[in-house]
Amino acid sequence: MTLTALRRPAASGKPEWLVVFLHGYGSSGAELMSFADYWRSSMPSVAFAAPDGLSPAKDGGFQWIGKRPAGDPRLYDDAVAATPALQAFLDAELAAHDLGPERLALVGFSQGTVMALHLGLRRAVAPAAVLGYSGGLVGADKLNDEIISKPPVMLVHGEQDALAPLYGMMASVKVLSAAGVVCQGVPVPGLGHEVNADALIYGARFLLSAFAFREKHGA
Template sequence: MTTAIDGPRLAPASGAAKSLVVFLHGYGADGNDLIAIGREWRKLLPDAAFVAPHAPERCMASPSGRQWFPLTFRDPDERRRGVIAATPGLNAFLDAELARTGLGPDRLALVGFSQGTMMALHAGLRRPTPPAAILGYSGMLVQPEALKTEATGKPPILLVHGDRDEVIPVDALFAAMDGLAAAEIPVEWHLAPGLGHGIDGEGLRQGAAFLASALKPRRTSLRGASQA
């Protein structure tokens, strides 16, 4: 069953939103799974509003959870079809949330975990205005061969993966790096030793620092200004 996308939100600690950080959860979870990260990051990102939407479909493998698209793990093409089908609904939510917070599309950061990383990379790299940053944990890049013709920009990207991931093997990290490099899209990466399918403290620390750098307010140019 598909429903409208919505989920928990956190207002900026400073009271005035200058950026929007959107968490995209993994298969079988929901927005509540990641919104707690926003509480940890508010000190370093005081001007960021956070939202963690619930994916639009119920997950048959986890009836209390949600999915961005169904996975049978039997069809090699299901991820490609899935991200393509789910992207319009996600983009509609992102556009509405940017309008709600009064922010431009370049002030958006996408943070994904697992299936959410697939969505962050696929949708983020194809938005009319590229996001300020894409941060992906324990995920993979779907349809890398299409990036050369479909990518609309080269936003900063950080990918984090555990070297003991039993759900999405670490080879997916290296494949994503190769796919992005083939499209001439720079990417930073961090390999977490001993980590399975999850996010550890170091990954959170690096992710927060990455977003803080990418979302720094732009300085107004003084070039051409008159001087006394």
């Protein structure tokens, strides 16, 4: 399956990193590509890609996985089903930019965070970073048996998020840390199920530090 995607070339003209955005339920790649508007000036060597979800959402927009309650085991099954098409997309985007798999970063929002974590922990070569907003891990009980790589992870979450409560992020950090993943959770006071300027700043700092670390130490 070929995914429709928006793309932004590296401002420098020569990409050294690829950031792929994975949107939330009922959204599209275009919405998360707006993050690149904030980040491009500090990331001139980064190319950006933002695919639309695998299927239409019944409320409009697209989805990666079903709209299900937190903790529903079918969320994990949905993530597994979505994985082959997304992994193929990531590999094709890296190849198009002549970049190795260690030059990838995944950035998700809500169910896009679910997919970013699911994909990033199961790639043969660890991405440089996985950054998730307002979402967390599914299939925590299966992680130890399935984890292949351990990219650094940051999860940023609004303290007032009523749709995906903060405790889900905290639980994800605990499980990831126990699995040996370097993981940081950042609660944002006063923020709901959304991303604000503070959250974007936290994310940019994390990505830049992860790129610098990978540049120095390799995959």
